[in-house]
Amino acid sequence: MMMMKIMGIPQVFFPLILMATLSICMGDNSLQLNDDVLGLIVFKLGLHDPSSSLSSWNEDDNSACSWEFIQCNPTNGRVSQLSLDNLSLSGKIGRGLEKLPYLKVLSLSHNNFSGEISPELAFISILETLNLSGNSLTGRVPDSFAKMSSIKFLDLSENSLSGPIPDNMFENCSSLRFLSLARNFLEGPIPSTLSRCTTLNHLNLSNNHFAGNPGFVTGLWSLTRLRALDLSFNAFSGAVPNGISTIHNLKELILQGNQFSGSLPSDIGFCPHLTRLDLSNNLFTGELPGSIQRLNSLTFFSISNNRLSGDFPQWISKMSSLEYVDFSGNSLNGFLPQSIGELKSLNYLSFSDNRLTESIPGSLVSCTKLSVIRLSGNNFNGSIPEGLFDIGLEEIDFSWNELTGSIPSGSAELFESLKTLDLSRNRLTGDFPGEMGLFSKLRYLNLSWNSIQSRIPPELGYFLNLTVLDLRNNAIYGSIPGDICDSGSLGILQLDGNLLTGAIPEEIGDCSSLYLLSLSHNNLSGSIPKTISMMNKLKILKLDFNQLSGEIPQELGRLENLLAVNISYNRLVGRLPAGVVFQNLDQSALQGNLGICSPLLKGPCMMNVPKPLVLDPNAYGNQMGGRYRGNEPPNRSFNLGSHRFLSVSAIVAISAAVLIVVGVAVITLLNVSARRRLAFVSNALESMCSSSSPSGNLAPGKLVLFDSKTYPDCISNPQSLLTKAAEIGEGVFGTVYKVSLGGEGRMVAIKKLVTSNIIQNQEDFDREVRILGKARHPNLISLKGYYWTPQLQLLVSDYAPNGSLQAKLHQRLPSTPPVSWSSRFKIVLGTAKGLAHLHHSFRPPIIHYNIKPSNILLDENFNPKISDFGLARLLTKLDKHVITNRFQTAMGYMAPELACQSLRVNEKCDIYGFGVLILEVVTGKRPVEYGEDNVIILSDHVRVLLEQGNVLDCVDQSMGEYPEEEVLPVLKLALVCTSQIPSSRPSMVEVVQILQVIKTPVPHRMEAF
Template sequence: MRKCRSRHVLCVAFCLFLIVLFEHGEGVNDEGLTLLEFVKGVDDPVGVFAGWNVADPSPCNWTGVSCDANGQVMKLALPNSKLSGHISAGLSGLQHLKILSLSQNSFIGSIPSDILSITSLWKLNLSRNEFSGIIPKGSLPSLRMLDLSKNAVSGSIPSELFQSCGKLRYVSLANNQLVGSIPSSIGTCPKLVGFDFSANKLQGAIPRDIGNLPSLLYLSLERNYLSGQLPRELGSCSSLQYLDLSGNLFFGEVPIELKGMSNLSILAMQENFFLGGIPAEVLYLPLLQYGNFSFNLFSGKMPAPFSSSCNSLQVLDISENNITGALPPTLSQCSMLKFVNISHNKLSSSLPANLGLLAALHTLDLSNNQLSGNLPAEIGDLNQLAVLRLGANAINGRIPPEIGKLELLQILDMESMKLEGSIPSALKNCQFLLEVNLSNNNLSGTIPEQMNNMTYLRSLQLDHNNISGSIPSQLGELYHLENLDLSFNGLTGEIPSSLGALKQLNHFNVSYNMLTGQIPRSGILQIFNSSSFIGNPGLCGLPLALQCGPFSAPPTVNQKRTRVLSVSAIVAITAAVIIAAGVVVVTLMSIRALKGQKTELFVYESAPPSPEAEIIIGKLVLFSKSIPSKYEDWEAGTKALLDKECVIGAGPLGTVFKATFDGGLSIAVKKLETLGRIKTQDDFEQEVGLLGNLKHKHIVTLQGYYWSSNMQLLLSDYVPNGSLFDHLHGRQPTLGWGRRFKIALGTARGLAYLHHDCKPRVLHFDIKSTNILLEEDFEPRISDFGLGKLLPMLDTYMSGRKFHNDLGYVAPELALQSSRLTEKCDVYSYGVVLLEMVTGRRPVENLDSDVIVLCEFVRSSFEEGRGSSCIDPALRSCPESEIMQVLKLGLVCTSQVPSRRPSMAEVVQVLELIKPTIDFREASS
């Protein structure tokens, strides 16, 4: 209010001053008055206009104002001046104005249509403000440059803007909220050098008329909803140097005519739906420096370079496609290559030895392919290499000692291959290493003591190998280490106390080895729970809740994997309980296989009321030590697990109960009501038993199962914060954008683990928001995975009214008996969950006798240009650009054609590229 009063007083004083001046025949000229009129609607906190004096005869010496030789205002430039408010229409009085630049301020409101009546304008720059409304219709025949980027301008691009554009050279409308199509009239601007329409909501195809722009050097259309096939006419833009089509919905094959863009140096086509092969003539354009073709559906063999056809190429990214065949040996001709990423494809054969000729290479990522053969020693010739990712291939043999020649190496990823032999001690020469991942191989030998030379190391993963010997105490000198995983090996001896000094450590795992002795009492290791140490029968100490003493001797080799409780002891215990309590508690056998942490117990389904009653004995299998396995804990039989007061959920598989033990530990128990296609106990145990070894942050760990002829139970982690469905559709929704994105990314990572890291892969077939459970910090955990054979038959499932809402998640091919069911069914269901999180709507809704299917509703809204209207009103204050990208990803995942859907690994990478600005206070509160 005080600010408004002060402005009012200034205005009154200003008017009185003008009256006095006019009475004496003095004061600024008409153009000066026009500029002073402009000032009235502007807030000037830093005093830019302090020198704009009404008593001056001319405004030519005012800040930001320039005049021509005739004293007429030709330029008004006040960029980055912290100005705000509205721009008055009065500026149209400056009829000789050539340059108007008000960029990087905080102006609001609509762009005055009168500005388009200043026919003398050469340059109009209103970028980086907060303008809204639509772009005024009209043309500026003298205009050379137009920049309205980074505002909140909406509506469509007026075709009139390019109807008199004979002098127009550059136009940018990027980072707005524009909808509709690109006007074909832009093809009538013969001198146009560049235009940038990126980061909007534009739809439709690229106009073929763009091929009529012979001077075009720069074209950016990234992050829109443009679709259709690329016009062949683009190839006529022979002067084009920069072309960015990424993050759209383009499809079809890349036209061979694009080879006509012979001057192109930057080509970005990632995150679309391009099909077929990549033409070699386009991939290896003669002046191309940067080529990104990732996250598409390209297939066929990777093209080989022509002779001297790729001398300029520095960055080549073809990751996340379906490229097959061998890595072309002639790639070594691209001598300037610094970055190569062909990960997540289907490349086969061995690595060509002449890769070592790429002397400038900084990053080589060939992970997640089907490469085989040995690692060539010539890989050590890549002496500029900083990142080497070869994981998830079938490469075998030894790690060549020449790896030590890569002295600049920072990331070494060779996980999940078939490597043998020992870890070469020459690795010590790579002293700048930050991450080393050699997990899931067949490596043997010992851990080199010289690894302490890698003083910057943050992550060391050697798990799931056959490494023996002791843990070198020198590892305690790696003070930057955050992740140390040595689990599932044959390590012996004690855990060195020096590891307690690793203060940065946040992940530590030495489980399932043959370690002995006491876990070091001092230092960081005491913060880790028992899961970091289990599977080492000779270990004792606080994290394992096993007291160390004179009777705690290390196990023999024969005791390492199996610990058997004698049958006679079990019979004696059982008899004593029956006689003393009159309640049958039977434990006939307990076999603890520490490799899988499996304990088998035979228990009664219920305590028989009399000796004559029929006794039903079931088999209870526990996968983890975290669940008590003593007979006292199960003396009430299965009734201890199925308290009707503790029902916490129900679904197509059955009812879920919460069971709590005396020590406070709680588990979730699902009483199965259907076995689907499972017919026998052996089938059941084979199907469920494979799931006991699966461990990931974002999946619910299966703790065990129970089988009898009358009852089947699944025992799993109890997740305390309910399901995603509860928090989205409950009475008081608690999910802001930060939490929703956190759940989306975590769920994608969990599914990617099941699809890509598990061997054999695990499919879900029942992804929905009720099966995404939330921890107290809202980290998601996927439940009911790998149970597809236990689900009801599809016809029964679809006819049951109880599961009507669930059908919104079902991929269309599931309804076709002849269709091959793949992981793309899970991708479809996950896409529905994304749409559910962004819109706040259920997958299927009944409104006034009309059924609304969420996927169809969102897709039709996009086709009508109303995509943003689908966003949950609770997210209106959140960053719309990020939300719209996730919404778009949901539509891609729910494509009707399975091959058009991305893999879950691709989904994870897309979400990580979005990188939202999460309010961590909101995301954790």
């Protein structure tokens, strides 16, 4: 025993080793059963079993056949099946299982296994089923899996596998029936050998990063036994060829969320067994093929968010099995046929955002199983069919049409089912239906922008689940019911633009869930209730253009989450609350009151205090006529003799201006010194081959591409690529070139990095670049690969054909039309979503450090894509001095804390830069402009104009008409983002939410970042 301890052999293995030795020496076949016991015990020792699910596995047993989760072959008594699904097991799938030569079924799904997949699993020669789905496995699919000639069922879905599929993966797949690699991070092309899997009937490659044109699809059409094909949410592109009709048994075809283009395959309707067809979120064009009407078994049909045109198919009613149909987000013309009521099985119907006209067919009332109906964003006219509100609908969305008449009364069935009702942006009239208070499950009610003449039904307070109530811009009169928030669930309350009178009820404080309260443009009177201070989640408060009087409750300063307030054009007096938001309000949010005490206003200050504040009467004028538009701005200098005072925000602005001017001078001097030291790398004449060597076996001088097969095998002369003619830009990290790689002429952008302070260890460089390569988002430039030698490092990324935002704003040719407001807002919102993804989808967050227009690129649809994100990860030394020196060209975009050694640098730096970016987009001016004898800081300039009430004077007039109700809050948001105090800046998630509320405060239309 002592000898065995010295040898380091665990005591638990002594009986097993002894019995295995006897088995070999004596040739006793009965003892060979211990090979199974030995393998399973070794496997168990590498696991963490929190529920002791494997407690029946005992190393003293002669056989494993009595163990739980084990099945044996009755003929030879050997383990043939191991199923450990959903047991909360964790650890790595280590050695031991290869000791089970008769194993046919291995299922370890939905546990917490981590690490790489063991290549030894491929050596279980008769394995037929391998299910490792729903774990946390990483690394690549082992090359050895090509040897699994007996495998019939292979499921590796819902893990974190990465890299391309091995080229030889399907060389011996003649037995494969089921293959799922869904929900991983796999990339690159699909091996052409997949067409050899002639017995395959289920193929799921969805939710990965597979790319390339669909030439491989022709090979898929040869898999005639396929029943389900799912390629959704990848990056496939190009036209889908005809030939699908050869797959006679196909039941499900899902191509959603790719970049497929061109016409739909004309023979798609010749798959008689097709039950699910999802082609949504692609770039398909043309008309719907008439052959689709032959799909009599189709239950699910979605072509939403494409570019399809032509007349709405009148044959839709022939597809009698349809349960789900979605044609939204196209350009279909015409009208809905009356025969659509023949779709008796229909549960979900969406034809939103097309060009449909005429009335909504009354025959829809015959679709008694209908649960969701969405017809928004068309040109439907006439009244809402009366009987439509008699069936058990859960969602009705008829917004943005031209409907007239009144809102129909609902039936008892509708009262029990309806959750969403959106009739906004129509021409509806009349009163609220008397039954409105009976909708017990209603969550979202939007009747805004109609001509409804009614009081607010008191029953609205009974809606226990209501989260959004939007009644803006109607003719609603009377008072606000005190019990409007009795449910306690309301998050948005918008009553703007009506004829409401009376006081704001004290019970408004019961709206504890509200984050948006907007009561502007009514005739409300009385004082502002102190109880509003109880609404701790409130972010936006709009009370402007009413008849409110008295002092503003000081308790409102306690609202820590408040971001925006407007109390202008009331009859308010007295001091502003002490909260940060109130102290930073601009003149437009305060003007038009009787006597609010603020240096921003020119009217009298009225306060109910024993010793009133005496101000110079000459410093104020009549400001009841609107915002200040005098010939000269108010005098803001210190003058103790005349009692003139400087605002807090003005002091901050002047201090910031002084700091920034000093910073400009210092950094300019540093820039001169630093530029002398920067040296660009020479163009090393080394070959560049399209390989993707795994980390740990990296070969210098190789072009490592993450997700493409369209490039040549070897590029012998990199100098021929990085020519002066191909140069399209230069940044702080190096020079960018536009290059065509591969036989199809695919354009990419290649950045040649400068060597100064860049990581010089290839393994570290590979690791950091791959992390950045996994940052995939519609508003980020995708990093495709890299090239590395000690003397030369290149980054390969997508090419944006529309250039940079910098060029659109400041380098526009006279013949080029200016950027419209809608495009500018789209750019701002998209950039915010991209930054939010970097900040909140990675731990630690990826910080850009260098947000500016030249790093915002535009694709063919003017969608913004952030470039150069996270490149600071490639610096060998990351501190404030390095960052400041590296990003010298971002003058005006650097957060002030970057110059202070005592402050921690974090994502708030990006938020500051984003705020400056907004200002540049809205004004068309650069963040710092130099005059003959002065320096103009854009953020300070806009802040002063805002305080004076002239902020719209700084808006870029070249873009023509713009909605003031959007531009003004966007400018205010920019100033909040550029706060000198980092903690006062909102997070990027909050910025996205605020921008979406500014554009259209409809939560169910808000997209995720």
